[in-house]
Amino acid sequence: MPSPLPPLPSRALLAATVLAAVLTGCAPAVTVDPAENAADPGCAPAMLAMPEGVGEHERRETTSQGTTAYGDPTAAVVRCGVTPPGPTTDACSSVNGVDWLIRRSEEDGSLWTATTYGRDPAVEVVFDSSAVASSTLLVELGSAVEQIPAERRCLALEDALDAP
Incomplete structure (x- = not known):
């Protein structure tokens, strides 16, 4: 005679535990050194608004406050x-x-760093251009980064020469 199934709440808990183990076991957290001002309160809205994925790369857990990573x-x-x-x-x-x-x-031609200009705190993105295009990455991160208000804008040389 087969053993009876556990009660419904136990089965749900068991299923949730197995699912959590599978999801957390897929990719370990990415070790990232936090930025010097990672605890700045201005980072929280931006980091909470980061997309779940960029291009075909899913968001991953990281080991530091004020950080996130994409891809495995x-x-x-x-x-x-x-x-x-x-x-x-x-x-x-x-x-x-x-x-x-x-x-x-300078060390690896496929690695690039993009840093926001005119926002405090600033956001830095280090990415592998052979894995994700800058145009895709920066567009998809833009709405999250906009949670930090812009205080200044980049100027073209001709704009600077026209300044009083």
């Missing part, structure tokens, strides 16, 4: 609370109303 293997790491960049001659791109300073890594 990791395609992009987001850190809020980096020091806001000051005036610079670095290339600046405006993507759907968010200004980003974008720099290519």
Whole structure:
């Protein structure tokens, strides 16, 4: 004679436990060093608004406050609370109303860093361009980053020359 099934609440708890084990066992948390100002209260709305995925990469748990990551293997790491960049001659791109300073890594040509310009706290995204296009990534992160109000904008050289 087969053993009777456990009562319904026990079966639901068992199913939830198995599901949680499967979901948490898929990909370990990504180890990310927090930014120096990761505890800045301005980071909370932006980090809570981060999308569940960028491109074809799902959001992953990280080990630090004010951070998130996408992809397995990791395609992009987001850190809020980096020091806001000051005036610079670095290339600046405006993507759907968010200004980003974008720099290519000297060590690995497929790694790029994009840092918000004119927002405090600043958000930094380190990404592998062979895994996710900057155009996709920055567009999809834009609405979350906009939770931090812009205080300044990038200027083109001709705009700066026209200033009084």
